[in-house]
Amino acid sequence: MTAQHAEERQIDRLLNIMHRLRDPQNGCPWDVAQTPATIAPFAIEEAYEVLDAISRSDHASLPDELGDLLFQVVFQAQMAQEAGLFNFDDVARTIADKMERRHPHIFSPGAEQGNWENIKETERRGRAEFGALAGIASSLPALSRAAKLCKRAERVGFDWDNPQGVLQAVKSELAELEAEMGGDHDRIEDELGDVLFSVASLARKMDIDPEAALRRSNAKFTRRFEAMETSLAHDGKTIAEQDLPTLEALWKAVKKQPGML
Structure with missing residues (x-):
């Protein structure tokens, strides 16, 4: 029996467990009561726990943390299946199709390597998402989203020439914040946000992940x-x-x- 078959059995086992947990008559009351919205925050939490295990090189805990993250995918897919929207196979098929589409030089013999960002842009347009900033999730951590927004703007030429230019912008935003200190709270929050945004832009310009x-x-x-x-x-x-x-x-x-x- 191959390792692949063993893995397939385990994912089937997990899907069956999720189905039983959500059974209206004999399932777990807590699991049955959940909705896509109530479960969604757990996916973010589990993703960060995966990141934490990786950052600590905790290889013993990583399978468990990855399993917790996978369970969130299975949970969402089960609820979607119950609502007649899609199922886990649709999720797996969608990402498999996407990976093949974004790597034509690997999965289409004779094809040239495509530009990843150009392919993603074509996909966004296919979803009627237009504009340089389209498709950046609003639920991303704010620093990460700021860096992504700046990176997208950079692609269309809206950017400083070098990190020193961004650093001057940071200093300018700090001066504006200082001018508002002791004044209106909303103005202070607005200026502080500008400082953080400019710092995230500086990190991006220096090829540093601000998070x-x-x-x-x-x-x-x-x-x-x-x-x-x-x-x-x-x-x-x-x-x-x-x-x-x-x-x-x-x-x-x-x-x-x-x-x-």
Whole structure:
């Protein structure tokens, strides 16, 4: 028996489990009560848990996390099947067709390698999605969506010549934010959003994923903050008990420790 057949049996097993969980009479009450909208946020959460396992090279946990993400696909497909819209086979067929279509040089003997973005643009037009910014999901994390918006604009020539130009834009947006400080809250939020957007554009111009860069800084802050807590705990103290000058001095000391860069 081939590995492929074993894998096919497992996906069939998973589909059958999902069908039983959604059975109106004998299924799980929680699963039966769900809708595509109530389940959707879990897909995002599971995707981030996959990303976290990959970033930590946690190969032991990765199959489990990928399974959780796959289950979200199966769950959505089951509900769609119940509504007479599509089923899991349609999902698998759609992505398989797309991959073959986007790789003509692999799946169509004699065909030349196509331009990925041109192929995707043709697909968007086929869905009546027009404009340079069409098809960018509004539910993406804001920094990632900002970078994608800027990248699309770049393709049609709406972009700075170099990273220095974007950096000047960041400084300009910071000056506008500073001018609004202490004023109207909505204006401050608007200007702060412009700062973040321009920073995402700078990251894109330097070929850096802004989400990855921020995750890296989050991890660094966490390491340093927890090191401060540990240092104080050795003396029976807590961060909340310290004044700001003490914490600033401790922060600087922690930054110099090995592994805190």
